[in-house]
Amino acid sequence: MTTATAATPYQHYVYAYPHKTAYRKLTDRPTLRSLWAAEPKDALSLYLHIPFCEVRCGFCNLFTRIGAPDGLTGAYLDALDRQATAVREALGDTDVVRFATAAFGGGTPTFLTAAELERLCDIAEHRMGADLRAVPLSVEASPATATADRLAVLAERGATRLSLGVQSFVETEARAAVRPQRRADVESALARIRDARIPVLNIDLIYGIDGQTERSWLHSLDAALAWQPEELYLYPLYVRPLTGLDRRAATGPDPAWDEQRLTLYRTGRDHLLAHGYTPQSMRMFRRADAPPQGADDYACQTDGMIGLGCGARSYTAGLHYSFDYAVGMHEIRGIIDDYVTATDFTHAEVGHPMTPDESRRRHLLQSLLQAEGLGVADYRARFGGTPAEDFGPELAGFADRGWLTEDARLVRLTAEGLAHSDAIGPELFSPAVRAAMAAYERK
Numbered sequence: 001m002t003t004a005t006a007a008t009p010y011q012h013y014v015y016a017y018p019h020k021t022a023y024r025k026l027t028d029r030p031t032l033r034s035l036w037a038a039e040p041k042d043a044l045s046l047y048l049h050i051p052f053c054e055v056r057c058g059f060c061n062l063f064t065r066i067g068a069p070d071g072l073t074g075a076y077l078d079a080l081d082r083q084a085t086a087v088r089e090a091l092g093d094t095d096v097v098r099f100a101t102a103a104f105g106g107g108t109p110t111f112l113t114a115a116e117l118e119r120l121c122d123i124a125e126h127r128m129g130a131d132l133r134a135v136p137l138s139v140e141a142s143p144a145t146a147t148a149d150r151l152a153v154l155a156e157r158g159a160t161r162l163s164l165g166v167q168s169f170v171e172t173e174a175r176a177a178v179r180p181q182r183r184a185d186v187e188s189a190l191a192r193i194r195d196a197r198i199p200v201l202n203i204d205l206i207y208g209i210d211g212q213t214e215r216s217w218l219h220s221l222d223a224a225l226a227w228q229p230e231e232l233y234l235y236p237l238y239v240r241p242l243t244g245l246d247r248r249a250a251t252g253p254d255p256a257w258d259e260q261r262l263t264l265y266r267t268g269r270d271h272l273l274a275h276g277y278t279p280q281s282m283r284m285f286r287r288a289d290a291p292p293q294g295a296d297d298y299a300c301q302t303d304g305m306i307g308l309g310c311g312a313r314s315y316t317a318g319l320h321y322s323f324d325y326a327v328g329m330h331e332i333r334g335i336i337d338d339y340v341t342a343t344d345f346t347h348a349e350v351g352h353p354m355t356p357d358e359s360r361r362r363h364l365l366q367s368l369l370q371a372e373g374l375g376v377a378d379y380r381a382r383f384g385g386t387p388a389e390d391f392g393p394e395l396a397g398f399a400d401r402g403w404l405t406e407d408a409r410l411v412r413l414t415a416e417g418l419a420h421s422d423a424i425g426p427e428l429f430s431p432a433v434r435a436a437m438a439a440y441e442r443k
Contacts (some may be wrong), residue, residue, distance in 0.1 A: 003171055008029055008253040008254075008258050008423070009258055009420045009422060009423045010236055010238065010258060010261060010264060010418070010422050011263075011422055011423050011424070011425075011426045012422055012424075012426045013235075013238065014365060014366075014369060014421070014422070014425030014426065016313065017358075017362045017365055017366060017425075017429070017433075018352045018358065018362075018429075018433045018436075018437075019433070019437060020313065020322060020325040021325065021437045021440035022352050022432075022433045022436035022437050022440070023320070023321075023322060023325065023350045023351050023352045023436075024341050024350065024351075024352070025324075025349065025350055026321070026348055026349060026350060026351050028422070029347040029349060030092035030319070030347065031090070031270070031346055031347055031348075031350065032086070032087060032345075032346055032347065032348065033089075033090040033092070033346070035090075035316050035318070035319055035321075035348060036090055036091055036210060037092070037318060038302060039303065039316050039317065040304060041091060041092075041096050041097045041098065041101075041304070041344075041356070041392055042096060042097075042098045043098060043100040043101065043186075043213070044097065044098065044099050044100065044304045044305070044306055045099070045101045045102070045103075045304060045305045045306065046099050046101070046102040046103070046124060046128055046130050046306050046308070047102075047103050047104075047105060047305060047307045047308070047309075047312050048080065048102075048103070048104050048105075048109075048120060048123070048124060048308050048312070048334065049063070049105055049106060049107065049112060049307065049308065049309030049310065049311040049312035050076075050104065050105070050106040050107045050108065050109040050112060050120070050309065051063055051064045051065060051076075051106060051107040051297070051309065051310060051311050051332070051336055052064060052065060052066070052067070052068050052072075052073065052076075052106065052107050052111040052112075053066060053106065053107055053108045053111060053142070054066070054067065054107060054108070054111060054142065054144055054145060055179070055180070062106070062311070063106035063107070063310070063311030063325065063326065063327075063332060063335075064106055064108070064311070064332070065107075065329060065332050065336060066070065066329070067334055068111070072336075073111075073112060073113075073116055073339070074116070075340040076309075076336070076339070076340050077112075077116060077119050077120065077123070078192070078292065078340070078397060079310075079339055079340045079341075079342060080120075080123055080308055081123050081127060082286075082345060083308050083345040084123050084124075084128050084191050084308055084342065085127055085138050086344075086345035086346050087128070087306060087308065087345065087428040088127055088128050088129065090346065091306075094129065095251075097129060099128070099129070099130035099131070099135055099306075100135055101135055101136050101137075101138075101144060102124055102130050102132055102135055102136070102137045102138075103137065103138040104120065104137075104138070104139045104140065105138075105139075105140050106140055106147060106311075107311070108140065108141065108142050109139055109141070109438055110139070110140075110141040110142065110145035110146060110147075110150050110154075111142075111145055112150075113150070114147075114149040114150050114152070114153045117150055117153045117154065117157075118153055118157070121153070121157040122307075126307070128308075130400050132157050132158035132159075132267065133157070133158035133210055133390070134158070135158075136160045136161065137154075137157075137158050137160050137161070138152055138159075138160070138161040138162075138163065138165045139159050139161070139162055139163070140165070140328065141162055141163065141164055141165070141189075141193075142164070142165050143164065143165075143166065143181055143185050143186045143188075143189035144185065144189075146162075146164060146189040146192055146193055147192070148192050148195075148196075149296065151192055151193060151195075151196035151198070152196060153381035154196070154198065155196045155197060155198050159198050160198065160199050160200060161199070161200040161201075161202060161231075162193050162196075162198045162200070162201055162202070163202040163203075163204065163205045163231075163233075163434070164190065164193065164201070164202065164203055164204065164381035165188065166186055166203050166204060166205060166220075166224065167179055167204060167205060167206040167209075167235075168205065168206060168209060168216075168217065168220050169183055169186060169220040169223035169224070170212075170216050170220060171174050171183055171184075172211060173181065173209045173210075173212055173216065173220075175211050175213060176209050176210040176211055176212075177206060177237070183223075185309045190203075190227050194227065200231060200290065200291065201227065201229045201230055201231070202229060202230065202231035202232065202233060203224045203227070203229045203231075203232055203233070204232075204233045204235060204236075205220055205221065205224060205232065205233070205234055205235070205268075206235045206237050207234060207235070207237065207261060207265060207268060208234060208236050208237035208257065208261040209237055212264070214263065214264065214267050214291060217264050217267060217268060218267065218271060221268055221271050221272070223389035225275055228280060228287070229287070230286065230287050231284065231285065231286050231287070231290065232272060232284075232285045233283050233284055233285075234265065234268050234269070234272075234283055234285065235283055236265065237261070248317070262411070262419060262434075265282075265419055266419065269285075269415075269419075271303045276288045276289070279371045279418060280370065280371050280372075281369055281371055281418065282369065282418045282419065282420065282421035282422070303315045303316055303317045304316075307322065308337055309339075310323045310335055310338075310339035311323070311325075312397045315352075317354065318353065318354055319348065319353055319354060319358070320349065320350050320351055320354060321348035321349070321351030321352075321353070322349075322350055323335060323339065323349060323350060324350050325350070325386075326443045327442065327443070328442075328443050331443040352433075352436075356383075357430060358430060358432075359383075360383050360390055360391075360434070361391075361428055361429070361430055362381060362394055362418075363379065363383070364379070364387055364390075364391060364428060365424075365428040368380075368404075368411065368412075368413060368424070368428075369418075369421050369424070369425055371412075371413070371418060372412070373410050373411055373412030373413065374387060374410065374411040374412070375409070375410060376408060376409055376410065376411065377409070387406075387411050388406070388411075391428070394427060394428060395411065397427075398413075398417060398424060398427075401417075401420075402414060402416055402417070403416060403417030403420055403424060415417065
């Protein structure tokens with residue numbers, strides 16, 4: 001175990017590997033046609049990124065800007081249309097291209113007007129060829145933008161899952177997280193979502209906010225449970241550079257805050273278990289009787305991801321690529337301005353090559369961080385060996401801490417191992433990815 005792992009259980013949220021801070025400009029600028037020529041295209045994932053929000057939360061380090069000057073959202077959709085046209089042409093033969101899942105993320109996709117959401121769906125369907133009514137379609141929203149007209153568009157166009165970023169039902173906690181909102185407005189938004197009859201409602205909540213207690217945390221959980229959401233995501237609060245809460249960042253580990261977050265996580269986990277929810281990962285809990293969502297359950301072990309928009313990633317077996325990444329407002333605005341005026345979307349500009357070792361690591365950590373664990377037979381079929389042969393010392397270290405169990409069939413985290421997912425994931429990063437992330441110049 002590294003010193004960092006021993007120091008804090010909250011190192012890094014691993015929702016994709018490698019992280020975009022490990023990406024670099026690609027001097028050869030490979031064509032998309034060459035990158036996708038040999039890739040399987042019969043079960044692709046489609047992700048459309050909208051980099052706008054009405055307010056930027058204090059914890060947010062996503063690629064998004066506050067508001068949009070007149071005409072910018074329309075210009076952005078124009079660029080998205082141009083990019084989609086170029087990407088679809090690069091994929092080649094129409095007969096072999098099929099999309100299995102779709103998602104709109106951000107930012108806040110519902111920052112767009114209802115008419116603009118119609119156009120976004122048209123780009124996904126008419127330019128990319130994704131049948132949104134036939135595949136799982138997940139959309140992120142905020143309470144203020146979950147209006148009846150927008151929700152009606154999404155429901156009619158095939159949305160199967162709506163994820164609402166609430167974070168806390170306690171108004172003082174919401175303000176402490178630099179997310180000012182009224183409880184009544186949140187409840188009204190949830191009522192509108194239920195009225196829209198989108199099959200799966202997910203509610204995001206955050207623990208570790210200044211002033212939060214176990215009692216107030218349970219209050220938020222119970223307020224969410226009153227809506228019987230099919231899914232709940234429980235996120236630990238992080239304080240990241242260049243965000244609104246960055247001013248309270250400590251110079252080193254904060255054991256008291258770590259213990260508070262672990263306590264709140266365990267409280268929340270046990271409360272949801274008692275109310276009929278099962279953990280899918282450290283963050284995700286699903287109601288036992290919720291309709292299955294299939295491949296859009298955010299397992300990122302596989303390739304075949306098409307990302308459109310200036311904050312989206314795309315995954316092929318040999319390269320993960322995107323546009324430039326930033327967190328600072330000035331830098332983000334510049335990247336968006338460059339995107340909306342771009343005319344050539346036929347090349348990959350920024351990315352990270354995927355070596356065989358990186359592919360194994362990615363599959364291991366993305367599988368291990370799911371509650372169901374890593375199937376040894378599946379790993380062997382993909383890579384020819386076993387997890388123990390390739391990552392024996394790391395897995396043994398996790399087992400020694402009581403975080404992991406393994407046998408000939410399955411490698412799986414224990415309940416306490418899941419609680420430490422944000423330490424386990426970074427421990428599996430390759431030396432090259434660690435070095436690239438450490439050398440990344442924040443902007």
